[in-house]
Amino acid sequence: MKKKNKKVNAAIVVIGNEILSGRTQDKNVSFISNWLNNSCGISVVEVRIIPDHEKTIINTIKEMSKKNNYVFTTGGIGPTHDDITSESISKAFKTKYEINKEAYKILENYYGKKEFNEPRKKMAKMPKGSKLIYNPSSAAPGFIIKNVLVLPGVPSILNSMIENCKKFLIKGSKTHSKTVNLFTVESKISRELEDIQEKFIKYVSIGSYPFFRLGKVGVSVVLRSISKSKIKMAYSDLLKVIRNKKIKTLSI
């Protein structure tokens, strides 16, 4: 990875009718988001799920590419007629959509000359000037063009490729987090949480999420910050509230 920067952000664009229709449960957003934060210090600030529709892909990529340091796309880079991501991204950047020689060789090697048919050759086509993101599980590579990293939709394949994205990314500051699970209800601690949030407004983001476990209701309080010491300070304030109110905690 390249030089370190403070705030680096990314958007994820999930491309696929099957996610929008509810047929398929997306699993890539949380995977990419966790990986980006933990391995690269990059925060995902927006996700869009859009259909396999050329104009929508073009407009979304143009907008997201301008607004964010990086854009990750998932889906639509296979060999069938509904795989239109690569060609649409070429159009978004007004670059030629053409055979990438390196990708062609990789795929020809993988399938063998005889089995390397036209639909499979399509998977070697991408915007001119793309660099490959290698695919250790099924050969067909992803690619990066400008600040857009293009990945497949199948989670197991995407997961196997994610480390190969790293060399293209500038590292940011990792967001650390601490979760405290309390056997209480939100309304019993909301004023105190707000006070702590006010006190650390510049450094720590505090989230409050109800949970149901072992037949009991509870609240997960999540402290997030790029500074571990600020989290520690906010946590120490939270501990005082927990003790004062005699709230039971649950460690997971």
Next chain:
Amino acid sequence: MKKKNKKVNAAIVVIGNEILSGRTQDKNVSFISNWLNNSCGISVVEVRIIPDHEKTIINTIKEMSKKNNYVFTTGGIGPTHDDITSESISKAFKTKYEINKEAYKILENYYGKKEFNEPRKKMAKMPKGSKLIYNPSSAAPGFIIKNVLVLPGVPSILNSMIENCKKFLIKGSKTHSKTVNLFTVESKISRELEDIQEKFIKYVSIGSYPFFRLGKVGVSVVLRSISKSKIKMAYSDLLKVIRNKKIKTLSI
């Protein structure tokens, strides 16, 4: 439900840092999307996942509300400081953010006067002119203002409320679908699928999705259309391909 219309669409706006950060796996998109299609004939055409950030919520709601028949939001309507959805939507529509009397009564009844504290009273605040979406599981209602339906983020609570959205929606034409699971690879059928897609381009949308099951690779072909008979016709063409190529199918 009100009068029938042909094409009715919706967007879903998921509001929550915990989804963006990857801490929590969203489950509401596929649930809402399936319900809207199956129960109301409404298609979800775009999803956005955004942070608990006022300006972002305001801008997203304004844009999505203009572009779609309906907008469904999830998350950010609880009693804590990070629950800013209702107030932000009031600002998006420049309507007063105030106590809704009916919601106030419901919550007062549910908690009892003594336990109905300030944080809980916050859950009765919403944009002026909102109509309530009743909540059979934990009382705190959602609401609809203009074409925006505001729901909680906790899946079990959201699920229990969804039927109460129906009376506010115009019914569209349901999209039917037929899935065929083939033990083959995409590149072996992609040309034929493209031909069938071309033939039915106006009526049927054909998707092709690789799967891995029982140690074998396969392809799910999904035919989607508002016309059952057009699906039948496209399916009959697909059957010919399957027979000609002697492809085994898997019924699930």
